[in-house]
Amino acid sequence: MVTPTTGPTAGTATGRTFNFPTLYFEATRACNLRCNICMSGSNDPQRVRQSRQEQLTAQEIEDLVFARVSEVGVKIIIWSGGEFLTRPDALDLLRGARRHGYRSSVCTNGLQLNQERLLAIREAGGDDLVISLGINSLDDSNSATRDAEVEVTLRALDLCESLGIKRHVVVNLGRHNLQTLGQTFDYLYQRRIPWNRSPFTAQGPGAQHFWNKTSPAKRWSVTPTRTCGDMPSGT
Numbered sequence: 150m151v152t153p154t155t156g157p158t159a160g161t162a163t164g165r166t167f168n169f170p171t172l173y174f175e176a177t178r179a180c181n182l183r184c185n186i187c188m189s190g191s192n193d194p195q196r197v198r199q200s201r202q203e204q205l206t207a208q209e210i211e212d213l214v215f216a217r218v219s220e221v222g223v224k225i226i227i228w229s230g231g232e233f234l235t236r237p238d239a240l241d242l243l244r245g246a247r248r249h250g251y252r253s254s255v256c257t258n259g260l261q262l263n264q265e266r267l268l269a270i271r272e273a274g275g276d277d278l279v280i281s282l283g284i285n286s287l288d289d290s291n292s293a294t295r296d297a298e299v300e301v302t303l304r305a306l307d308l309c310e311s312l313g314i315k316r317h318v319v320v321n322l323g324r325h326n327l328q329t330l331g332q333t334f335d336y337l338y339q340r341r342i343p344w345n346r347s348p349f350t351a352q353g354p355g356a357q358h359f360w361n362k363t364s365p366a367k368r369w370s371v372t373p374t375r376t377c378g379d380m381p382s383g384t
């Protein structure tokens with residue numbers, strides 16, 4: 150998916166001018182978790198198996214993505230999945246993106262992130278690489294939709310900070326975490342961690358959970374102690 154914006158540094162393709170600075174690239178459907186709300190089908194072994202034949206190889210990504218997307222203005226590639234880091238060639242792809250002049254942001258569930266792995270990721274992606282992690286809440290209800298404890302994410306965020314690696318957090322919003330959103334936003338605000346909020350989408354196998362996870366607009370009156378505009382990079 151390419152996200153359009155406006156700005157002065159548009160690319161050109163087929164004689165027309167485009168400005169799509171960010172490419173969100175689901176580079177694999179494979180994942181090392183099985184979250185029930187998963188929108189990409191990564192919690193469904195059969196889908197994952199089928200998708201292996203459709204997944205672009207490193208050479209195809211080189212030829213079809215790196216060599217071409219600058220023509221429509223792409224500057225940043227957001228690597229996602231599935232879990233991007235389960236691709237054996239993940240670091241090669243980060244190096245390739247950098248070689249072509251793109252910045253990278255890695256969306257990850259954090260399971261693989263230890264000091265050694267993070268240093269290797271930064272070596273491959275460069276100093277401006279961003280590690281992006283997801284949080285529902287800071288308590289046990291984090292695992293209401295994520296097949297992992299929040300401590301995995303918090304440890305990864307702390308490790309990034311200690312290594313000087315840029316961080317970002319996606320906060321999924323739903324019924325399960327409405328009551329704790331203020332606490333979550335305060336935590337991120339105090340640590341100056343950029344974030345964005347993301348509502349659930351009825352897509353993939355996770356769609357069956359859509360109606361009991363999403364929240365009616367009228368319930369937003371309970372949220373949070375800080376407004377989105379108070380936050381670094383809050384959207």
Ligand code: SF4
Binds near residue numbers: 181187188189231296
């Ligand atoms: S970590 Fe993300 S990609 Fe993996 S199963 Fe969970 S929601 Fe799906």
